[in-house]
Amino acid sequence: MRPTLLALGLALGLGGTAFAHAATTTPTQPPLTALTKDSGTPMPAAQKRVHFDHAALHITVQPATQSIAASATLTFSATAATDVLLLDLDRNLPISAVAVDGKPLAASDWSNPDGRLKIKLPHALAAGDKVTTTITYGGKPHVAKRAPWDGGFVWSHTKDGQPWVGSAVEGEGCDLFWPCIDQPDGKPDLVDLYVTVPKPLVAPGNGVLIGVTDDGNQRTYHWRAKHPTTYAVSINVGPYKELHGEYHSRFGNTIPLYYWYLPGEDTQAKALFAEFPRMLRFFEAKIGPYPWGDEKMGVVETPYLGMEHQTINAYGNHYAKDGSGFDWLMQHEFSHEWFGNQMTNANWDDMWLHEGFATLMQPLYARYLDGDAEYYGWLHHLRFLIRNHAPVVSGTSKTEEQVYDPSGPGQDIYNKGALMLQTLHHLIGDQAFYDSIRLLIYGRPDPKPGNFVPQYRTTADYMRIVDQVTGKKLDWFFKVYLYQAALPKLDVQRHGDTLDLRWQVPHHLPFPMPVDVQVGNTLHTVQMTDGHGSLAVPADALVTIDPHSVLLRDEPRITEFLQWRDQQRAKHVARK
Structure with a gap:
């Protein structure tokens, strides 16, 4: 978890103000080498x-x-x-x-x-x-x-x-x-x-x-x-005061639960602690066994926003309420017990494996709790945070600073990574998607407590795993979404009774991504061989492209809004 997550929280109306009850000290100190x-x-x-x-x-x-x-x-x-x-x-x-x-x-x-x-x-x-x-x-x-x-x-x-x-x-x-x-x-x-x-x-x-x-x-x-x-x-x-309990896992083991919090917060602390079992239930059902079940699931209140410290996640969100029904910060950091601590990127260049998956877990968790409206609400807001300044993955060794810097992929390792995975989920289906995650995380398709070890992973590893699970060669998908800064754009033209669709992709890379089209009450899937496809459509029919919003693509309405918003911010700064 890094600064981009706070930007996510604030954009969704989900964040609290850090340090609201913490007085911190930053003395003069020698610089780091x-x-x-x-x-x-x-x-x-x-x-x-x-x-x-x-x-x-x-x-x-x-x-x-x-x-x-x-x-x-x-x-x-x-x-x-x-x-x-x-x-x-x-x-x-x-x-x-x-x-x-x-x-x-x-x-x-x-x-x-x-x-x-x-x-x-x-x-x-x-x-x-x-x-x-x-x-x-x-x-x-x-x-x-x-x-x-x-x-x-x-x-x-x-x-x-x-x-x-x-x-x-x-x-x-x-x-x-x-x-x-x-x-x-x-x-x-x-x-x-x-x-x-x-x-x-x-x-x-x-x-x-x-x-x-x-x-x-x-x-x-x-x-x-x-x-x-x-x-x-x-x-x-x-x-600290301490709350503790136990969670009886679907895998037969019992996981100790602990929360350390400051005195005077008993009511809020107990409410937050009550979220622990349902988070475990979701992740173990969707992904697999909690990796540190023989140690603990632990959370500690900290004088800063948060961090995915293994089995002792830092929490400083001040019990903020946002209408989502769960604490977004704690849920995100807890995701990293799988995506970060059990499976760790082999190089910072592959950091999207931590943050993209962990970010996707939030809309998926929202859907589990409250249905599709919450799920699509999260995805909609994530879409407005993508910047496309640099590829998510460079293919070369990077330092942490180079990855998180705004001139690098920055926030896109969270938001673009998550929405790319949502598109992949649609492309390969539910079974293959979660099978690929289990192989990525545990190194085996049948994880149970005690039969797996931590994994170091690269983007190439995940590409290989997806090919293995699907039996298809899908490098074209990752090469466009992860290794190019710009998103693919879908050109849509109607010529009489024919709807023509063509992907416009950086460097003319192959991109045979199928496109769903709603024509009246009928859903069609247009196969885009060589990046192009067509569909016979009555001239007076109502047509919706990608009606279930599964395609991550360049959309003019979003680009225009982001440009307008940046202009408004610049004017505001200039007036100060």
Whole structure:
């Protein structure tokens, strides 16, 4: 979830005002290096030579000084011979010591001048060897100016002045507060997160709570999470109250449910918590098993809008009501447990796999709850958010910033991605569409709790899966919608009793997309071989093209409106 989602919420009349009851602080701070600021820069060869087995993160959060004191013990398996470890960590968190396999290293054996920590190993590793390094560090982590759009820590306080702290680092990456491999495919197999906080504060975290220990005026929470997405490891600290329950899944397992919220919000919190079971019911019926059922479905109230932190989704929508009957923010972030955390894009260039699917889940959920009117209302508003400035997918490696930047695909990874998938759904049918999603998410057609593992996926993977499921070659569909900036345009002409239809496609690419035509009370499907088709139509007949609004296409009425709206905004700005 990033800034484009707020734009979606506001456009739909669905958003609340962020930070309505949170006073945040953004102190003067040193700038991030280019390497730390950009998540997903090309992975160095040395990082490709290791597999990330385990991270034990000990983080003491000190709200009074807005600082952390931390150590990270990281275990790797060599996949190829190597004599160095390369990790990512913000250089503005000074390192005081580094050890390898329990033995301290001299300061000359490690360096972190630009945010890439280089550790010289005392002995070279062969493929299959393991190595453990412990890094002791701390200081003032980067503070988000406007989380979650700008990443970092949020140091806030509740209405009665108690500390309220959260992290949101999707854009800049995990290296803002722990040493990691800042890549979508840099996940550790297992993370043990120990968060120490002043009493009586609470520290909800990823995965399963292993235990809580007291030490004087401090308390340490130990959480354990399997295969967490790198930016989804999170810090949450506050005077939280807790709601908990259980969900008995259609797949036979029981899923723990938790919501941590601020005191004084019991009525709203219970109403939000009541949404958890029906969201699980929808996703498990439509997609498949909740991926983290042996850990928990967790949500924590945060001093920023939201983020898809694995099993501990951040929620800061202030219980806003919008008439939709569900909390749009929580539902979107929960979608990412499948589209983002279980299935993770292998490169930021494929980020539409997270956001396009997660965005489509909202109109589909609205239809499940309240029928077609809500479904088409959502789709209608999404259509007015598409910009077509750049292709959704470039086919080259991208950083997070390049993808989300308005000069790149930006918001289109959400809205264009979702509407493209709606068109695909119509093209291939219900069975094939959901079969393709299950293969994308779980790597198998018959997912059950315990029989699948997390997947790294690319756009090419999904194209291959759709071809496999349908038995057809549909690359023409994706090449137009994902790899071209402009939408296809349907030219419609009537010549006497003949209706002529022709697709106008960038670079004259093949696009044999069938077109539904309503003639009076009869629905016809016109096959568009070579991008062209025709239909005999009585001259006096009423004709509606695409009567069920399933085709994502360039439409002059929308273009004219968007141009007019931009002009009005420019005039408004000029008058100020």
